[in-house]
Amino acid sequence: MRFLIISQYFEPEIGAAQVRLGAFARGLVKEGHEVEVVTGMPNHPNGRIAAGYRKKLTCFEEIDGIRIRRVWLYASTGSGLRRIFNYLSFMFASPFGLARSKRPDFIFVESPPLSVMVPARLFAFMWRRPIIMNVADLWPDAAENLGLIREGKALRALQRLESKCYRSSKFICSATDGIREILETKKGVPPGKILDLPNGADIRLFRPRETDRSILIRYDLEENDIFLYAGTVGFAHRLETAVDAMVRIQDQFPKAHLLVVGGGSEWENVSAYARKINASNVTFAGPVTLEEVSELLNVALATVSTIRDSEVMKGVRPSKIFPSMASGVPVLYSGAGEGAEIISASGAGLVSPPEEPKALAENMKALLLNANKVEQMGSAGRRLMEERFSWPSIVNGWLSQLNDFPCK
Numbered sequence: 001m002r003f004l005i006i007s008q009y010f011e012p013e014i015g016a017a018q019v020r021l022g023a024f025a026r027g028l029v030k031e032g033h034e035v036e037v038v039t040g041m042p043n044h045p046n047g048r049i050a051a052g053y054r055k056k057l058t059c060f061e062e063i064d065g066i067r068i069r070r071v072w073l074y075a076s077t078g079s080g081l082r083r084i085f086n087y088l089s090f091m092f093a094s095p096f097g098l099a100r101s102k103r104p105d106f107i108f109v110e111s112p113p114l115s116v117m118v119p120a121r122l123f124a125f126m127w128r129r130p131i132i133m134n135v136a137d138l139w140p141d142a143a144e145n146l147g148l149i150r151e152g153k154a155l156r157a158l159q160r161l162e163s164k165c166y167r168s169s170k171f172i173c174s175a176t177d178g179i180r181e182i183l184e185t186k187k188g189v190p191p192g193k194i195l196d197l198p199n200g201a202d203i204r205l206f207r208p209r210e211t212d213r214s215i216l217i218r219y220d221l222e223e224n225d226i227f228l229y230a231g232t233v234g235f236a237h238r239l240e241t242a243v244d245a246m247v248r249i250q251d252q253f254p255k256a257h258l259l260v261v262g263g264g265s266e267w268e269n270v271s272a273y274a275r276k277i278n279a280s281n282v283t284f285a286g287p288v289t290l291e292e293v294s295e296l297l298n299v300a301l302a303t304v305s306t307i308r309d310s311e312v313m314k315g316v317r318p319s320k321i322f323p324s325m326a327s328g329v330p331v332l333y334s335g336a337g338e339g340a341e342i343i344s345a346s347g348a349g350l351v352s353p354p355e356e357p358k359a360l361a362e363n364m365k366a367l368l369l370n371a372n373k374v375e376q377m378g379s380a381g382r383r384l385m386e387e388r389f390s391w392p393s394i395v396n397g398w399l400s401q402l403n404d405f406p407c408k
Contacts, residue, residue: 045263178315325381
C-alpha cells in the first residue's frame, strides 16, 4: 500500500510527534509499503528554520526509504497570534507539497493541529482517497482544560472543525485508552472506526549499554548523579514541579543534578524560574539529537516525566517514558492517569501525584539511596518495552487492524 503522511512536524526535528511519526513511517517501509511525507521545514523546538532548509519554499529529500516533501512555514514557538500564523502558514503552504505527491491509498493526517485536516480533506476529495486521522492529543479539549482557550466563538469554531474532521475521516487512530473512550462517548465516533496506535520506542537505538560518562564532560557533570528530562518543555508539562523537587534535595544530595535537554514554548519561563529560586542543581542544555539522548539515558540514574494536574492529562502517555524504559532506566513519573498506571503496573519506576514536588523529591531520594531498586526497575521497563511497545510490534498490530476491514 501507499501511505501519504501529512504532518506539520517531522524528523530531523526533536519532539514527541516527530520521533513517533519517523518510527511509524520506517516501520511501514520495513513492511514493504510506500511512504511519502508532506511536512514543514524543520524548526522545532527553537522556532528557527534549520540550516540547510532556509530561504526555500519547497524541497525534497529521501531518508530511510521515506520520501519527504517539505514546504515553507512561519516558524515560531510562541503562543497566541504567532502560533496561529504558524498553523495557518503550513495549512496554506502544504498543498504545494501535496500537488507533487503520488496519489496514495491512504492519507494519514497527524493532529494536532486540526488545521492540517483542511488541505488533507481537499486532496482526499480530489484523489477520492480515504483519510486516517491520528489523534495524538484531543484538541481543542486539552487547550480548554488547561485554560489556554476560553469559552467563546473561537472555541466553538474549533469544536465544529473537530467534528467535521472526525466525520470526514475513514478511520481515527487513538494513542491511548483515554482518548479512545472520549472519542466514543463524547465525540460520537463509532468504536469500529477507531484504530489503536500507541506510543513506543526504537528498542535498538534505545537499549541498555555499557556506561560511558564522557558525554557529561560537555555539561561539566561527569561526577554527578543525573536525573534526565529529555523532551518538550511546554505548558502541559509543568516542569517547575521537578525544579522544585531538586531544590528540596540539593543539601542532602549535593551530587544529584537534573539535566534538561530539548526545548519548547515554556523553556525560557522554566529556566528563568530555576534561576529565580536558585536551583543550582538544574541545567538547561537545549536540543540534542536522538543519538545523544540515547547516550545520556545510559548515564542517567533515572528520567523525570512531569504533567499538570488536569483531567485531560490523565489520558496521556508521555512519549518520553518509552525511550527511558527501553534503555533500562527507571522513570520518576509526576502525574496521574495512563502514564502513571503503566509505570506502576510494570514496576518500571516510581509515581508521585501531579504538581507535588515534595512527593517527587522523596522518590528521587529513594533511588539515590538504593542502587538495587534502580537496577530492578530498569530491567522491568526494558522487559515491558520488548513485550508491548517496540515499534515493529506496534506497526504490525496497527496494520492488522487496518486489514481487518475488507472495504477500505
